[in-house]
Amino acid sequence: MSDLETFRQETRSWLEENGPKGLRGRTATDIEGVWGGQKWVPEHPDERVWLERMGAKGWTAPTWPTEYGGGGLSKEEAKVLAEEMRVLRLPQALVGFGLTMIGPTLLRFGNEEQKKQHLPRICRGEIRWCQGYSEPGSGSDLASLQTKAERDGDDFIINGTKVWTSYADKADWIFALVRDDNSGIKQEGISFLLIDMDDPGVNVSPILLISGKSPFCETHFTDVRVPVSNVIHEIGAGWTVAKALLGHEREMIAGTFGSGAKSKAPNGRSALSSLAVERVGERDGRVDDPVVRDDVAQTEMDTKAFGLTVKRTQDAAKVGHLPGPESSMFKVYGTELNMRRYELMVRILGPDALGWEGEGFDTFALDTTREWLRSRGNSIEGGTSEIQLNIISKRVLGLPD
Numbered sequence: 346m347s348d349l350e351t352f353r354q355e356t357r358s359w360l361e362e363n364g365p366k367g368l369r370g371r372t373a374t375d376i377e378g379v380w381g382g383q384k385w386v387p388e389h390p391d392e393r394v395w396l397e398r399m400g401a402k403g404w405t406a407p408t409w410p411t412e413y414g415g416g417g418l419s420k421e422e423a424k425v426l427a428e429e430m431r432v433l434r435l436p437q438a439l440v441g442f443g444l445t446m447i448g449p450t451l452l453r454f455g456n457e458e459q460k461k462q463h464l465p466r467i468c469r470g471e472i473r474w475c476q477g478y479s480e481p482g483s484g485s486d487l488a489s490l491q492t493k494a495e496r497d498g499d500d501f502i503i504n505g506t507k508v509w510t511s512y513a514d515k516a517d518w519i520f521a522l523v524r525d526d527n528s529g530i531k532q533e534g535i536s537f538l539l540i541d542m543d544d545p546g547v548n549v550s551p552i553l554l555i556s557g558k559s560p561f562c563e564t565h566f567t568d569v570r571v572p573v574s575n576v577i578h579e580i581g582a583g584w585t586v587a588k589a590l591l592g593h594e595r596e597m598i599a600g601t602f603g604s605g606a607k608s609k610a611p612n613g614r615s616a617l618s619s620l621a622v623e624r625v626g627e628r629d630g631r632v633d634d635p636v637v638r639d640d641v642a643q644t645e646m647d648t649k650a651f652g653l654t655v656k657r658t659q660d661a662a663k664v665g666h667l668p669g670p671e672s673s674m675f676k677v678y679g680t681e682l683n684m685r686r687y688e689l690m691v692r693i694l695g696p697d698a699l700g701w702e703g704e705g706f707d708t709f710a711l712d713t714t715r716e717w718l719r720s721r722g723n724s725i726e727g728g729t730s731e732i733q734l735n736i737i738s739k740r741v742l743g744l745p746d
Contacts (some may be wrong), residue, residue: 365391382473414468490708
């Protein structure tokens with residue numbers, strides 16, 4: 346028996362024994378995903394148990410080094426773990442920006458003290474992170490940011506405002522770009538800084554969206570004192586770190602929004618396919634309306650092909666390939682695909698998609714309408730589609746400025 350097959354059997358036995366029965370088969374409509382953190386309130390009593398068990402194994406971050414709280418698994422072993430979790434229909438024990446954004450960035454740019462301070466706590470789900478990049482006057486032109494960091498001995502004094510800070514009201518720490526020097530070109534004099542959200546002078550204001558939800562916030566810094574030792578990489582070299590992290594962010598967004606809306610019923614179908622069968626009808630195992638059937642089939646094929654492409658890139662990342670311009674390609678296609686998917690779902694819902702609240706509209710229709718409205722923001726967050734197309738034209742196609 347090969348070592349990998351032995352690992353599979355051991356993993357299967359451990360998951361069968363330790364995977365909570367109450368979480369098996371739960372879909373995204375039942376459970377939002379565990380982000381952890383000090384403010385986290387579990388939606389299901391087994392979520393905390395599952396997080397603690399997976400965190401103790403290091404399997405919340407299976408390929409991270411064991412000395413930083415990870416599982417130390419190879420790419421092949423991590424794939425086996427994911428396969429066996431799917432067999433038992435177990436959800437990920439932990440998700441969030443810690444695992445997908447700041448964690449990989451710390452592994453690459455952080456010093457040993459920073460890695461040991463933050464990475465194990467990420468793996469155990471003890472700390473939830475948010476991102477402080479965009480500002481009221483600095484969005485697509487991120488390098489024009491003006492949040493000021495003034496040196497005062499061993500500390501920086503931070504003043505400024507970040508906007509569109511996802512889940513800042515639920516986060517424990519923020520990784521932020523700050524301006525420590527105005528003397529050079531705008532990409533210089535920027536530092537990548539870790540800030541405790543409980544520090545005096547940090548204030549958060551949620552931004553209410555048209556969807557009725559409020560994942561975004563404004564984050565205000567007023568004379569916030571942060572140790573200089575919280576700078577990642579080097580003082581003034583934050584632009585290098587920021588670009589690397591944006592690659593992780595864009596791949597995360599592409600994978601999240603391009604992977605397809607989750608199933609609303611345990612029938613193996615996506616929400617789109619289930620909706621089409623329910624609203625249009627089925628004949629001989631196919632959606633009855635040929636136009637809707639064609640649109641659904643094309644969207645599902647595109648989603649599957651895109652998911653496989655993203656998976657291939659994720660596998661490459663596990664063996665050391667760093668995100669490049671392909672992350673911009675994924676971000677553009679994934680977000681456009683998600684918007685197209687929700688447009689089609691709203692078409693299929695017909696008049697039921699006009700509901701906002703109250704009697705006469707089922708929960709799924711109301712949620713779909715809100716998600717359709719929310720999907721418009723996919724083309725903005727993480728860098729607008731126009732900016733991504735500029736990156737692709739220069740770095741992939743080699744076109745002039």
